[in-house]
Amino acid sequence: MKWATRERIHIDRAACAWLIRRHIDQDAEFVFVADPADVPLGATPFDIPGAELSHHAGDCSFETILRRYDLDDPVLWRIAAIVHEADLDDQRYDAPEAPGLDVVLRGLSITRRDHEILRLSGPLFDGIYEYCRRALLLGREPS
Amino acid sequence: MSNGRASSREWVLLTYRLPREPSTPRSAVWRKLRKLGVAQISDGLVALPAAARTREQLEWVAEEVTDAGGIAGIWLARPASRAQENKLARAMAGARAAEYQALIAATAVAADTADPLTRASALRRLRNELRAIQRRDYFPPADRDQAEAAVQALAGLPAPQQAPDDRARETIGSVRTPADRPGRAAP
Numbered sequence: 001m002k003w004a005t006r007e008r009i010h011i012d013r014a015a016c017a018w019l020i021r022r023h024i025d026q027d028a029e030f031v032f033v034a035d036p037a038d039v040p041l042g043a044t045p046f047d048i049p050g051a052e053l054s055h056h057a058g059d060c061s062f063e064t065i066l067r068r069y070d071l072d073d074p075v076l077w078r079i080a081a082i083v084h085e086a087d088l089d090d091q092r093y094d095a096p097e098a099p100g101l102d103v104v105l106r107g108l109s110i111t112r113r114d115h116e117i118l119r120l121s122g123p124l125f126d127g128i129y130e131y132c133r134r135a136l137l138l139g140r141e142p143s
Numbered sequence: 144m145s146n147g148r149a150s151s152r153e154w155v156l157l158t159y160r161l162p163r164e165p166s167t168p169r170s171a172v173w174r175k176l177r178k179l180g181v182a183q184i185s186d187g188l189v190a191l192p193a194a195a196r197t198r199e200q201l202e203w204v205a206e207e208v209t210d211a212g213g214i215a216g217i218w219l220a221r222p223a224s225r226a227q228e229n230k231l232a233r234a235m236a237g238a239r240a241a242e243y244q245a246l247i248a249a250t251a252v253a254a255d256t257a258d259p260l261t262r263a264s265a266l267r268r269l270r271n272e273l274r275a276i277q278r279r280d281y282f283p284p285a286d287r288d289q290a291e292a293a294v295q296a297l298a299g300l301p302a303p304q305q306a307p308d309d310r311a312r313e314t315i316g317s318v319r320t321p322a323d324r325p326g327r328a329a330p
Contacts, residue, residue: 010196049205049206054206055206057210109195
């Protein structure tokens with residue numbers, strides 16, 4: 001399936017792309033557009049103003065996708081909290097990891113292009129997922 | 144083109160209008176705009192220096208306005224004169240300066256607190272507050288450095304008498320080995 005989002009991706013879009021590929025569509029193909037009107041026919045837009053899979057009622061796009069696709073994995077919701085705070089910083093969640101992750105993605109957005117940011121941030125989110133999974137299972141920080 | 148010199152930068156503007164009632168979305172939008180540190184040009188017209196990030200932030204606010212039954216638009220624009228742009232930038236710097244000064248005053252109050260626990264929690268709060276102001280600080284006033292120094296001093300918990308000594312040492316140090324302290328301006 002084809003998925004489209006705005007170019008010059010940052011934390012929310014990078015995390016959404018990872019989420020889509022890992023949990024919704026493993027063959028996902030991503031297109032980056034400058035203008036919402038450039039979304040190719042048949043592609044599903046996300047994190048674009050006006051799209052269904054976007055910011056809604058205070059949720060960032062990552063949270064919206066979790067809701068729309070009924071993904072109730074608590075590990076994903078923990079990642080959602082981090083992504084939300086890194087993206088919106090509105091103190092809805094307690095996520096001290098957020099500012100650090102924000103800097104990592106901001107740095108990548110300066111030095112790399114969108115497709116490469118996806119390639120680089122994928123393993124990063126895999127690692128965060130595993131860390132959060134173990135933390136939830138153990139009830140404390142994994143070593 | 145015939146614009147002459149690169150006299151002004153690009154700004155992203157949000158035009159918006161929201162129904163007077165209900166007032167909840169109105170104040171939610173206003174809180175968001177305040178947090179972003181926008182320059183209010185006139186009623187229903189706010190601006191930020193254009194960048195991928197600021198544009199995106201205003202686009203989400205526009206979306207929120209539309210969701211609440213209002214109308215909103217996002218524009219990219221250049222002030223026609225440098226004077227007009229300077230006025231905008233000065234207003235934004237002035238607003239941040241006032242916030243930094245309030246923070247410095249709060250830091251002074253916290254510094255007078257004897258209880259180390261109370262002081263530690265004040266420090267955490269003030270650091271967050273400083274970070275929030277810096278995030279919306281597009282034209283840093285001198286107050287920014289002062290606020291940073293004040294919070295820093297609170298974190299270091301220096302004895303009152305030590306400050307002059309430190310300064311003296313720094314002066315001597317910077318005279319003898321100017322490259323020793325990168326990132327610090329000579330006093």
